[in-house]
Amino acid sequence: MFLFCLIKVKEFEFLIFSLVFLISQKDLSAIMNLIFSAMYGIYSYPVHLEKEGLTIDITENNGIYRYVRNCCGEKYECLISSPGEKIHVNPVEPVNLPKYITKYLEIDFERVLVSPESNIMYYLTFPIEIGVFLESKKNLEPLDLFSLQPAKYSLYGDPTNGEIVKYYKSYLRRDLPEVDILKEGVLSITIINSDSTIASVSKLVFDSYGMKVYYNENLVSMVAQMKIYQKNIAETEFLNVPLLVGMEKSAELYTTRNIPAIKRYYLMERGFD
């Protein structure tokens, strides 16, 4: 308990110091980010986290630790029997809620025409699902999963041969979009058109088993690329790199659930327009 208080005091001191520095620099957006961030990260417990109506509490009562999460009017509770361990709160592969029925994510956006034998980088956004993991003796175990973002599913391809995909509508940007990091992440996508004709692209489908999510206090990101081989055939793949230097890598659900990921790319054979 003493240690916990000490950590809190240190965090508070750091916050005050940072605020004073930023006020002196007149950097308002950075001040807002500093005040309203601090949800993702690794925490020793007992702990209390709160942001935008979302609260995560781990309290201790007679040696029993109780995890309570309140989010969007929904409450989830469970008991933890490992004292003195840590929890990881970070964004995870966004294909699990409200129920895991597919491993694919489709991002739909306004059609863009890509010149033959060229490559171009855009920013898109993707939905956030937040995972809470219990770290015990270097092992990570999923504890909770929730999202502030409404979910929607779709079908990639036709009903006979298609795949069910988690659907998300986004907008193409050339500059880094400002997003609510509890709801949206930023996807950097490099479209490589290796075909000799103009490619019309309006959707991307990804396999979540290869997703590499990185986060810091202000941003959740993924970096991916799309290689267009010919009309209607392209390959999407995530790159295991952060968008910005110093970002932390998220604990992944598919690795903690021991799901073997054989291939990390997705072949879009049913078109991308």
Next chain:
Amino acid sequence: MSDSLISVFFVPLTKSGVTTIDVIIFFVILFSSIIIAKIISINVKRRISDKIPISDRETVGKIISMIIIAVGFLVALPYIKVDLSGIFVAGGLLAIIIGIAGQSLFSNVISGVILFFERPIKIGDIIGVGNVTGTVENIQILSTVIKTYDGIFTRIPNQTMFTSEIENYVAHAARRFEYTVGIRYEDDADAAIKIIKGVVSRHPFALKNPEPTVYVDKLDESSVNICVRVWAPSLVWWDVRMELLWKIKLALEDGGIQIPFPQRTLWFADEAKCSLSGEKSR
């Protein structure tokens, strides 16, 4: 001394001339075949362990082992001077009897093998065969086990599976369902369509693509019928179908649109006469 010892092995034990060495060879062949059968069946079971269910794996192992032992036994028999021609004649007769008696058994096995390669269903699929609907629990060599929605264990012989129409409800990724929602004639159908589209679009599993369709389908006796067609992932199709209908009903009521009871309006040609005759009759 040693010659006399060796000669013991070659002394005929029976009238047919079976010697000790013949008996030893007979048992050596028999035991070797048992050991070989064991080794081969274990290896086969290991190889196919991830391809077929446990129950079938055991059956396959036993069949292989019995065939090897039977071959070993037949190879060993001549050493104890057993006339195989007699056995073959008897075996032939037995085979004919078994063949006639076990016709349906073989038919089930062959049907099972064909179903295994054709793969119209797999374990966990929700299927309908004849009047049985449920989840496939196991596909065995002779039969397929289905757990119905009531939790009843149902064993369907593979021959029946092979010759019946199988409806696999989850073979395709998505499945469509349909409602007919009746509204009053005085209600605004466009507003009702807008409300229904809103409810459908808010449901996560009502698929974005193929797009749901909502339209006025029929001007019925008591209501304007609106047809609602929604695609949902096959795995959660039933849940979505159950949830959406009630949500649509509540949303329409919130929007001031009512689902009418069956009704008939009667118009009389001469209301005055009618009321007069009504008074007279009273």
